[in-house]
Amino acid sequence: MKVNVNQPASTQSAGDAFVAKCHEVRVIEDLTYAMAGIQYTVEGGAASYRALQLDVYEPVDDGRALGPALVMACGGAFTRGDRKSDVVPTGEVRNTSASEYCREFARRGYVCFAIDYRLMQEAPDPGWTPTLPPGTLINSDRVNFVRAQEGLMPCTPQMMNNTYEAAADDISQAVAFVRASALRFRIDASRIALAGFSAGATAAMNAAYAQGAGVAAVVALSGRIMLSMAESCILGAPGEPPLLLFVGENDLPSQLQSMVAPVEHIQRVGLVHQLVRIPGANHFYPRTVDVHAESDERTTLESLMALFLHQHLRLSAMR
Template structure:
């Protein structure tokens, strides 16, 4: 199941979002690229939705590869391709970025906008030649991007029959900013995802307490971070690990020894219980478990 031939369909419009919100608002289309096994399905396939990283300022659904070799991250598009070769339909999504001045919407997921971490954002803005900004501006961008993930999820639910996918097994995830979007959508907006794949993601204390409760229907998460990840991710990782473990929904917490914020999919990683695997193997195993659980539930429903 690791080398199925796949088809890639690019530039599928899954929705739209308002940009230039504070000046001359205009809607722009939101796109995804779909990766799927080439062979016709015999049963509805599970779905993985991935959002790219880039501090909410850069990157795109095909290229969010940063860092210097060997500490250079695998782009989310490659994770989508790997999932498709294992039998999943995988979608790498576009979303609105902070420099576009997006409409933040009316479904807030960040409880304390004034406490949004700014260290990585400030660095990326300097690299891009942008003036310093404030946490409120970044917060609006995060809220907009989270709404876009929700749109993508709803779009895929609507495509269930046309694309032969299982609407009850849609897993969302991403890297860095994309992981934060996925966590916000699942645990802030309570999106009924089957699971979350968070590669170097982040939730602040108040959002963690409010969102991760262990209630029925709350999705499990795969949390991965580097030993020497971004300062705020390293500080918050123990609290996130504890909270997700206490929630008891089958979440897994992994650390990549010796890695910073950027790490390849083939990097060795260690789970909180001491089990070792590569990041890709951890993702693959987590997805396989979710697909099996979803298939079991569906079988029970029709029994």
């Protein structure tokens, strides 16, 4: 475990707590949040287990009261990327890494956790908490595109399903670790948000809604949610976490088409949500990209995310 302090405090006025960036940030690296099975086969189960790790980004303020937490899952098409860097290769528009989102929200006063989860090439154990309804076939176009970039063969449907299930399990365990560590990191356990980019966003939504990870809000950056999963798990019931979805208007057709029916279902059942289409963007975009709020006011993705969490984590009450 490594601890370091960086990122000098902003000269910006504090304004609303948890919106303005007023804190220095302490980073605690390489904490193990769970052990999980890899090299899985149907016949033999997991051949071995490995540590799942996270990095903590916390505001430096020895006198602070309990505050909110943000758990952030990296992207990478279930094939590449990690908690320290999940930016795409040179030649594509670069996204903001999970670690950078964590640093920027820690500056606002959140305790943030950038997490790893098991990837497809590890052959992860899918576990015993099913996310997908039986017989579900997941579109793997984007995954196989990235696998080809990495010199890997296309995945089978079973590989895709196993990894999908394992990632949701891992993120649920990360949330459980954060909740169990609430006193250690001075977190209000009723104000934990879950976010992710791309594959991490998909796994975050699966953990929150299909597995009931117990978070107060969800932010999905270029993620997708299966219609069958949405219909079985998102009911618009009291206590379901509000959802903020970001989608590039020029993302892959399969990505855009797959979101239409689930969003219609979310609207129909009345889940509190906000869908933000990013003009001119594909699957990748930085936290500073311009977006429009529901009021049609122009702002940045990061600022809109901060305001959404401020509202739905009820942070005004924590001043």
